[in-house]
Amino acid sequence: MIRLENINKRFGQYPALKDVSLDIRDGEFLALLGPSGSGKTTLLRIIAGLAFPDHGSVQFSGEDVTHLKVADRKVGFVFQHYALFKHMTVADNIGFGLSVRNRRQRPPKSQIKARAEELLDLVQLGGLGDRYPAQLSGGQRQRVALARALAVEPQLLLLDEPFGALDAKVRKTLRRWLRELHKRMGLTSIFVTHDQEEALELADRVVVMDHGVIEQIGTPEQVYMEPATPFVSDFVGETNKLPGGIHVRPHDLEIVGTEGQPVLVDNVFRKGGVWRVEGMFDGHDSLVELDVDATIDPPSPGEIIQVRPRRSKTFTPTGANSHDQA
């Protein structure tokens, strides 16, 4: 288990992490989710040993590793822009971690080569060992970077925005593939992302961060359905913010005949399997979005409709309350 206790980190005057504590279970797939500047990457780097906290401690399985350097922590780190060594072949990149070991622990060359081949097969790039990174596509480079990190048999795999530089299609395939690899190899994995969809799809638990603090820790279901703070509600999934601190998801608003709140429709378009209706609360300045079943005729722009939340969440300065109208 990995335990972070009261981690504080400043960059000059700017507090990047404020008193962050977090337990990560063995075998867990954890997402650090947040906007840029939330401190998620700094936290990942502190877990890796690429950065060090000003205060607080990092423990791996009960052992204090706060001051251990990255080389001594047995972690695999995958960088957003791959950080492959351009002047080495793919096989040499993967074998790098083994080839820099001291003489006594270093496997013979032939064994390093065999291990690289094995890992190339694992990441489905068999036969590409003699290529140079420049000759590979973005998705292939990311898989080489992963194979290189796995070559040293880390207990812990850390990934910094692993899919950030890839296009949507490749990203989707790689995500599913990574999820499977994580399970098959029994790894503990932590990845940083600003993409809530990615976090909800991949992770066992999601840590939502903002401005250097953890806003919520929970399963994707909990984070989406029971956001602990207005920030989480707003950042994870789509949210209508109504007057009085009421937050409603677009799919939790329904059109009713009467006795709802009047909404002036100004735009309607198809969003996958539903109609997305955009409008304004009549008499208020607040925008509202709702999803309407695509099997019925949608309202048209200019029309005034009555809407009612099926489910909402109210955030007051003293706390959060859920309401189920159904």
Added chain:
Amino acid sequence: MSALPIIRARHLLIAAALAFIALFLVLPLVAVFAAALQKGFEAYGAALIEPDALAAIKLTLLVAAIAVPLNIVFGVVAAWSIAKFDFPGKSLLVTFIDLPFSVSPVVAGLIYVLMFGAQGWLGPWLQEHDIKIIFAVPGIVLATIFVTFPFVARELIPLMSEQGRDDEEAALSLGASGFQTFLRVTLPNIRWGLLYGVLLCNARAMGEFGAVSVVSGHLRGLTNTMPLHVEILYNEYNFVAAFAVASLLALLALITLVLKSIVEWRFGYQRGSARH
């Protein structure tokens, strides 16, 4: 039809540029070799193996052999710390690295005379301990190091900044030591930029006149480098010998240019292919 004036203008511009280069660069270069060989190869050869000329050549090689390696070390260390780390006074350090470029070489030489000369700050102490810096080889080496200091660092700082820290961090995370990381990741990443800087540094180290002239004392056969030797010979109206030694410096320039072009070509190629 409308393209015609543009084509004509292009040809005119190219012709003007070529004519300018021919007049100001190629012609003087040809003149150097012509003047050196005007009394035949024998006189040319004799001027080069004459003891004072040989001493000047040796001294020039010695100075470059000390100054260039030192500046490689200084340059890499300075570029590394500036490009990869944040620390207070960083911009000041960058400014100081540029200082030798903005200061007249004569002033650079005078700085050393002021510090180490007989009337200088450290002069009496040096005399007491019988250490000679000014009007001796150490002064020439110091002045050369000062003048050539920016070449390697200037070449590496933008390159290393652009490359960032990711590669080094990746190597460290895979268990490499700092030295292994430098040798196997950093150095290969900067090798062409480094070679380029070394070439320019070397050319300047061998060709420097102003700063070296101030600290050398012009002792024949002892503290004359090739550029200084050329000047002395020229002032003595010994044109063949002067141009013979000058032709060696010109040759060095030509070799540097060719190597520089090769490095630029490889460097550019590597840079281009490294972009995603």
